[in-house]
Amino acid sequence: xxxxxxxxxxxxxxxxxxxxxxxxxxxxxxxxxxxxxxxxxxxxxxxxxxxxxxxxxxxxxxxxxxxxxxxxxxxxxxxxxxxxxxxxxxxxxxxxxxxxxxxxxxxxxxxxxxxxxxxxxxxxxxxxxxxxxxxxxxxxxxxxxxxxxxxxxxxxxxxxxxxxxxxxxxxxxxxxxxxxxxxxxxxxxxxxxxxxxxxxxxxxxxxxxxxxxxxxxxxxxxxxxxxxxxxxxxxxxxxxxxxxxxxxxxxxxxxxxxxxxxxxxxxxxxxxxxxxxxxxxxxxxxxxxxxxxxxxx
Numbered sequence: 001x002x003x004x005x006x007x008x009x010x011x012x013x014x015x016x017x018x019x020x021x022x023x024x025x026x027x028x029x030x031x032x033x034x035x036x037x038x039x040x041x042x043x044x045x046x047x048x049x050x051x052x053x054x055x056x057x058x059x060x061x062x063x064x065x066x067x068x069x070x071x072x073x074x075x076x077x078x079x080x081x082x083x084x085x086x087x088x089x090x091x092x093x094x095x096x097x098x099x100x101x102x103x104x105x106x107x108x109x110x111x112x113x114x115x116x117x118x119x120x121x122x123x124x125x126x127x128x129x130x131x132x133x134x135x136x137x138x139x140x141x142x143x144x145x146x147x148x149x150x151x152x153x154x155x156x157x158x159x160x161x162x163x164x165x166x167x168x169x170x171x172x173x174x175x176x177x178x179x180x181x182x183x184x185x186x187x188x189x190x191x192x193x194x195x196x197x198x199x200x201x202x203x204x205x206x207x208x209x210x211x212x213x214x215x216x217x218x219x220x221x222x223x224x225x226x227x228x229x230x231x232x233x234x235x236x237x238x239x240x241x242x243x244x245x246x247x248x249x250x251x252x253x254x255x256x257x258x259x260x261x262x263x264x265x266x267x268x269x270x271x272x273x274x275x276x277x278x279x280x281x282x283x284x285x286x287x288x289x290x291x292x293x294x295x296x297x
Contacts, residue, residue, distance in 0.1 A: 028057040029245065029252055032070055032079035035063040036193045037275050037282075038129065038213060038237075038268065042083035044286045045263075046239055046256060052296050053255040066165045067092050075117060080245040081252070085129060086121075087233035089113070089240075091171035098171040102128065102234035113240070120246065122239035122253060123260030127268045130235045131166070132212045132224040133176075134200060140223035147226040148180045151207070158206035160188040161196050166209045171232060173209075179231045197222065213265055215273025237263070262293050 029050055033043030040062050047058045061079055064070050067088055073079045089109045091098045100108065106124065113119040133148055135158075145151050166172040167190055176182065189205060196208040201220045210217070210224075217224060239256050246253045263271075267289075274285045290296035 027055075028059055029081065029249065030059045030061055030079045032064050032073055032082035033062040034067065034070055034082075035065050036211075037215075037272050038211065039083055041271050041275065041282055041286060042125065042237060042239075044282055045259065045290065046081055046083065048283075048286055048290055049255050049259060049295060050252060052290070053258075054249070054251045056249060056252070067169075074119060074240060074242060077242070077244075081239055081241050081256070083125075083237055084121075084240045085235040085237055086124075087130070087171060087235040088169075090233060092165075092169045095170065098175070098231070098233040100233060102236055105234050106236060106238070114243065118243050119240055120243050120253075122241060122256045124236040124238050125259055126237075126261040126263045127213060127265045128234050128236055129211050129213045129265075129268065130227070130232050131171075132210045132214065132217070133227070134197070134208045134210045134214075134217065134222045134224055135206060136200060136203075137221035137223045139206070140225075145225070147228040148176075148182075148231075149228050151225050152181050152183075155182045155184055155207070158184055159186055159204075160184045160207045160209075161191050161199055161205035162188050162209045163193045163196065164190050176231055179229055213268040213272060215269050215271070215276050217269070219273060219277045237268075258295060262295070 031043050031047045033039040043060065043062050047060055050056055051058050064073055070082050071093055074082060086102070086105045086109050087098065090096050090105055094109065094112050096108070106121070110121040113121060140146070143154055145154060162173055167188065173188065191199060196210060197214065197216045197220060199205050200208045200222065212224065216222070241253060271285060271289060274280045275282050287296060
C-alpha cells in the first residue's frame with residue numbers, strides 16, 4: 001500500500017469514527033448532563049419534556065464528568081442539549097470576569113455562545129444554583145458565624161474539601177481564598193462531589209464547597225455561609241443547545257422554553273433531596289414534578 005493510499009484509509013477510518021460519535025439528526029435528540037444529581041435531574045426533565053411534546057426519540061448520555069467534558073461533547077455533536085449554569089459558562093468556558101447582574105450575564109453568555117460556538121441558550125429554568133460554602137450547623141451555632149468574612153477567623157483550624165473542578169476554575173478556590181483571606185489547617189482535600197456533604201457531616205472535613213440547591217443541606221443540618229463580598233456570579237440554570245439541532249428541530253427549543261421559570265430554588269432543592277436523601281428513582285421524581293406543573297399527563 002502506498003503512502004497516499006494509507007493516508008486515504010486513515011482519513012476514511014477517522015471519518016467513520018467521527019460519524020459514529022455523532023447523533024442522527026433525523027429522529028432523535030441526545031440529552032447530556034454532568035456527573036451530579038442536579039444536572040442529571042435537569043437532563044431528565046429536558047428529556048421527558050421532549051419525549052412528551054414532540055415525536056422525537058431521546059437518547060440520554062448522563063454523568064459526562066464536568067463542565068469541560070460536556071462542552072466538548074456538545075461541540076463535537078455527541079450531544080444536542082445539556083443543562084449548564086450561566087456563571088459557569090461565563091467564567092469556566094468564556095474566561096470572563098465573574099461579575100454582572102443575572103440578566104446581563106445571561107445575555108453575554110448567549111451572545112458569545114452563538115457567535116463563537118454555534119450554541120445557544122434556552123430560557124432559564126428559574127433558579128440560581130450558586131456555590132455554597134457549607135459548614136456543620138452545630139459549628140455555625142457554636143461559633144456564631146454566619147458569613148465567609150466571619151469564617152476567616154476560624155478557617156486556620158478547619159480542613160476544607162472541594163471538587164476537582166472548583167479547585168481549577170477561575171471562579172473557584174483561588175479567587176475565593178484571596179477575596180476572603182482564607183487560610184486552612186492543611187491543603188484542601190479534593191473529593192468527588194457526591195462525597196463532600198457526607199464527609200462534612202462525618203467530621204472528615206470542616207468546610208465544603210457545595211451547591212445552594214443541595215437537598216442534603218437541611219437534611220444533614222448543614223449551614224451555608226453568606227457570600228457577603230459577592231464573590232460568586234449568578235448561576236442560573238439554562239439549557240444549552242446546538243443551533244444546528246434547533247434549525248433541524250425547532251420544536252425542541254419550543255418545548256424546552258415551556259420550562260422557563262418553572263423551577264424555584266426551593267423546588268430544585270426538594271427534587272435533589274428526593275434522589276439524594278430519599279433514594280427515589282430520578283425518572284419517577286421528574287415525572288411527578290412535570291405533572292405538578294401540568295407539563296405531562
